[in-house]
Amino acid sequence: MDTSPERYIRAARRASTERRYAQAIEHFEVGWGGLLPASSESVVRYLTHYGDQLTSRTLRVHLAALARWHLQLGFADPTKSPRVRDTLRGIRALHPQPVKQAEALALTELEICIARLSQELADASPAVRLRAARDQALILLGFWRAFRSDELCRLRIEHIQLRKAEGLELFLPSSKSDRSNRGRVVKVPALKRLCPVAAYEVWLSESGLTQGALFRSIDRWGHVGAHTLNANSLSRLLRQVFLRSSVDPEGYSAHSLRRGFATWASANQWSSKALMDYVGWRDVQSAARYIDNDAPFGEWAL
CATH class of the missing domain: 1.10.150.130 (Tyrosine recombinase, N-terminal domain)
Structure with missing residues (x-):
């Protein structure tokens, strides 16, 4: 050692x-x-x-x-x-330059992708089922908790507690906004549909994993890797799911999950404070970069 x-x-x-x-x-x-x-x-x-x-x-x-x-x-x-x-x-x-941002994943596209993955979960091939279970859990956890790609890749099974009929409690040892590495506990709610908790349970059941990295590579024969996915690979993984779901992947990346949730929460009347506390942003400017706000022009709008 x-x-x-x-x-x-x-x-x-x-x-x-x-x-x-x-x-x-x-x-x-x-x-x-x-x-x-x-x-x-x-x-x-x-x-x-x-x-x-x-x-x-x-x-x-x-x-x-x-x-x-x-x-x-x-x-x-x-x-x-x-x-x-x-x-x-x-x-x-x-040389002023606009900040390039990933497209926000809308709920409609999320539903299309999860519907496709649900079909793949019934496939005869174990490798296809495994990949679908992993991708479904990764996408739903990433969306509903607005995780960064590196946060998703650092999730470990021993740091996750399943509370029946309530949701999940996840311990994040570190994150981009946690420079002192104090860690924080976040909760993932159980939902009536597009449920990240149910998707997590399906992934553990299909993979048989009991400890270590939650999200791992899967080869063509259905062998689950020993180590975590690389954070840089998540954008490619998401675009592959889009292609299989007949959704145009142009402009999307792993950050689309985070932006998508922030846009959804804002449209559903979450206050800035509630959104910042839930996602872990320290200032309003950080949150504003992720939210697409439509100016309310009312009857003046075309």
């Missing part, structure tokens, strides 16, 4: 962030040909070179990666220079 301090240092960092930072450093060194340690002027030249090619959000991630690289190795942080900050502000001013 690894007892070194590095084990805990690695655990404090999100794997997705580590990958993005490593890619950013490689982009600076290999893609652009920059030298490390870098000077503030070289960082300004780097930003200037990619100012009209990369989004300002991507450039901010690259600056954060460069800052951490220098600080970890004991060098001065070149990204704190006023010229670097002014260059980034200028890029945002001259």
Whole structure:
């Protein structure tokens, strides 16, 4: 067993962030040909070179990666220079870009997908039944709890309690908004239709799983993998379900589940506070990015 301090240092960092930072450093060194340690002027030249090619959000991630690289190795942080900050502000001013968002999954499309998966649950092939049971549970849990893809992939069976006629209690050890890794317990309600609790029970029954990662890969022969699904694979999985259901997958991703629930809740008169508490948002601006609000023009509308 690894007892070194590095084990805990690695655990404090999100794997997705580590990958993005490593890619950013490689982009600076290999893609652009920059030298490390870098000077503030070289960082300004780097930003200037990619100012009209990369989004300002991507450039901010690259600056954060460069800052951490220098600080970890004991060098001065070149990204704190006023010229670097002014260059980034200028890029945002001259190259404004709308934030790209996934399409919100509407209840109608959700019903079509679940109806298709219900048909597949009756298939003669064990592999088809397994995949349908997994996809149904993943989609319904993801929608009704507005989970991020990484939160879905970190769900573990031993962290889930089934309360008959009530729902599920899930412990999330960490999430994007839980930087201190304190974890939180969330509840999943049992519903009259499109029920995530019933779908969870069907998946456990079909898979025979009793512990470990809840959502795993399934090969063509119906063998369930030992490890959790990769969060980056969920968008492809969702689009495959759409294609099998004759729903156009264009514009949808795993984030569509989260946006879909937020849009549904808003349309069903959830208050901003209730929605923020349920989903786990800390501020109204975070919630607003997920909700499609229609301005009430009344009789003036066409």
